[in-house]
Amino acid sequence: MLWTHARISLSLKDKIIAKIIRKYDGELITKNDPFYSLCKSIVGQQVSVASAEAVWRRLNIKIKQITPKNIRNLSDKELKSCGFSRQKITYIKELANNFINKNFNLNKLKNMNDEDAINYLSLNKGIGKWSSEMFLLFNQNRLNIFPIQDIGFLKGISKNYKIQYPPNQKYLNLLRNKWNPYCSVGTWYIWRTVDPEIVQY
Numbered sequence: 001m002l003w004t005h006a007r008i009s010l011s012l013k014d015k016i017i018a019k020i021i022r023k024y025d026g027e028l029i030t031k032n033d034p035f036y037s038l039c040k041s042i043v044g045q046q047v048s049v050a051s052a053e054a055v056w057r058r059l060n061i062k063i064k065q066i067t068p069k070n071i072r073n074l075s076d077k078e079l080k081s082c083g084f085s086r087q088k089i090t091y092i093k094e095l096a097n098n099f100i101n102k103n104f105n106l107n108k109l110k111n112m113n114d115e116d117a118i119n120y121l122s123l124n125k126g127i128g129k130w131s132s133e134m135f136l137l138f139n140q141n142r143l144n145i146f147p148i149q150d151i152g153f154l155k156g157i158s159k160n161y162k163i164q165y166p167p168n169q170k171y172l173n174l175l176r177n178k179w180n181p182y183c184s185v186g187t188w189y190i191w192r193t194v195d196p197e198i199v200q201y
Contacts, residue, residue: 007021030140039095152191
């Protein structure tokens with residue numbers, strides 16, 4: 001119901017996004033698995049979607065289920081064979097340990113605004129602003145995330161609004177204000193124009 005309301009709101013405010021919304025079916029869904037989502041965001045950092053998916057496939061072949069204990073039990077050599085860099089091996093292992101040792105409490109996010117939630121998630125080594133935003137958007141289904149560090153998103157804006165790449169900050173601010181409070185929904189549709197396959201974290 002909320003997704004339908006967001007689609008209507010965005011369509012009334014923005015003719016370009018309205019056209020995109022009419023073209024693509026589906027909506028933002030979550031696997032409701034925080035560890036899975038954060039692992040996938042680490043894998044996706046600073047690489048293409050295709051490269052990230054290749055690493056993710058190899059990891060899923062190596063272990064049947066993405067859980068903190070299964071990740072911790074993998075050797076660095078095994079993770080490297082999946083395509084993990086040395087840095088990302090450190091990040092994903094530390095994340096697994098944080099979940100196992102309960103070093104942070106995701107329930108706290110419920111009472112945090114987006115900015116505070118990003119700062120809290122970033123306490124995990126290797127989880128920066130982009131990874132936190134992906135988590136809040138895909139796993140927590142927060143409605144007003146506007147991920148200006150995401151290359152695919154910026155390329156999609158340039159493509160659909162026929163402006164230079166990367167879009168300047170002034171234009172991004174205008175778009176953010178226009179889409180508010182449903183930036184996540186607008187972002188999701190922009191991503192669909194870059195890669196029609198529905199991404200799930």
